[in-house]
Amino acid sequence: MRILFVSPFDFSYPGGVNEHILHLDAEYRKLGHQTRILAPRSPGEAESDDGHLIKLGVAVPVPTNGSTARITLSPFVSGKVRELLQRERFDIVHLHEPLAPMLPQLALLHSRSINVGTFHAARSRNWGYLSAKPLLGLLFAKLHGRIAVSPAALESIARYFPGYYELIPNGIDTERFRPDVPPVQQFGRPTVLFVGRFNESRKGLRYLLEALVLVRREFPDVLLLVVGPGDPERFQRIIERGELQDNVRFVGAVPDDVLPSYYTACDVFCAPATGAESFGIVLLEAMASGRPVIASDIRGFRFVLRHGVEGLLVERKNPDALAVALVHLLADAALRERLGKAGRFRAQQFSWPVIAQRTLAYYERLLRGVREAETALPLDWWSSLRVALRAWSRRV
Structure with missing residues (x-):
């Protein structure tokens, strides 16, 4: 098949949606499918097409859902998107966040292929969907197939656009994240790991730091490793007040090939997010690495982690509950x-080859359904015409 993946997000920045696209893209190319990716370009970067990745429209940072999305808001690439689709004649156009500005909307507008939309986000309210629902409804109607990555994501989109959604989760690279990856170092003390953009309040680092004050009573030398981008100064007051200077180490962002070695260096992984998490990729990374997980009891995490089976789920925004769980493990x-x-074991059920095959099977069902409808259409029209002629003759 000829497949186009469309992302609303700048491909120069890491993120769950772009990672999802890259993994599906790699799996399909292994299977012999022809794939291309359409995404916005970074400021200062020229429009480009290397035969695989096409970059159109300048991405700008837009605050959304407690984070920052780098998307293009330019409608002026509409003609180029239309020319691309007419020239390439894809079998499948797979749009990720298909109602997000601006590339997915333009691709959906001009597409004459089988259109599949994957919805990733989970949020309690989406003012964009609410305010533009009449116009977005026209685009939504062009989707032949709809995928939600979790029950939380499904609930979030179905609130505004009800209908059938196939539930196909995010995946994990179980070859990259493995229990036998050599740890970055042996710390020789009880070690807890946090991974994420810790400046975002929804990631909940402050609650983990407050819990660590209590954990120190049982484990005075406990070490918290904070991996990911952000400004440690934002948490300096909490650290000083709790006298955690020797217990917290801000590592910063690390290269992709180094990240697995941080998971295997910890005793426990902790994800204290407060909400707006549709899935929890970091939970799967830790689980694939063979590490127990403590996570907030939010819907996006409950889909991945089962309490008492792969880890512990605790009340969100509750440092006391976090501390009890940490001490216990x-x-x-x-x-x-x-x-x-x-x-x-559970992470292997989310491996990318498994997820890719499930998505591919969904494509094939959609293609088969469209072909059957097209085959039946002339007969349906002929039947309708005969009924109309008989009714007309009776009136005459």
Whole structure:
């Protein structure tokens, strides 16, 4: 098949949606499908087409859902999108966040292919969907197939645009994240890991820091590793007040090939997010690495992690509950091992080859349905015409 992936987000910046596209793209190319990717370009970067990745429209930062989305708002690339679709004649146009400005909307507007939309985000309210629902409804009607990556994402979109959605989750690279990856170093002390853009309040780092003050009573030398982009100065007051200077280490962003070695260096992984998480990729990364997980009991995380099986779910925004869970796991090596093994087994069910095959099977069902409808159409029209002629003759 000829498949076009469309992302609303600047491909120069890492993110869950772009990672999802890259993995599906790689899996399909292995299987012999012809794939291309359409995404916005970074400021100062020229429009380009290297035969695989096409960059159109300048991305600008837009605050959304407690984070920052780098999307293009320019409608002036509409003609170029239309020319691309007419020239390439894709079998499948797979749009990620298909109602997001501006590339997915333009591609959906001009597409004459089978259109599949994957919805990733989970939020309690979407003012964009609410205010532009009449116009977005016209684009939504052009989707032949709709995918939600989790029940939380499904609930978020179906609130505004009800209908059938195939549930196909995000995936994990189980070859990259493995229990036998050599750790970045042996810290020789109880070690907790946090991974994420910690400046975003929805990631919940402040609650983990407050919990760490309580954990120190049982484990004075506990170490929290904070991996990801952000400004540590924002948390300096909490650290000083809790006397955590020797217990917290801000690592910063690390290269993709180094990240797995941080997971295997920790005893427990903690994701204290407060909400607006549709899935929880970092949970899967930790589970694939064979590490037990403590996470907030929010819907996006419950889809991935089962309480007491692969880890522990605790009340969100509750440092006391986080502290109890952390002490419990840090004190019980056998429990950590059992949860870690169960996590590795579950993560394999989310491996990218498995997710790619499920998505591909959905494409094939949609293509088969459209072909059957096209085959039946002339007969339906002929039947309708005969009924109309009989009715006309009776009136005459």
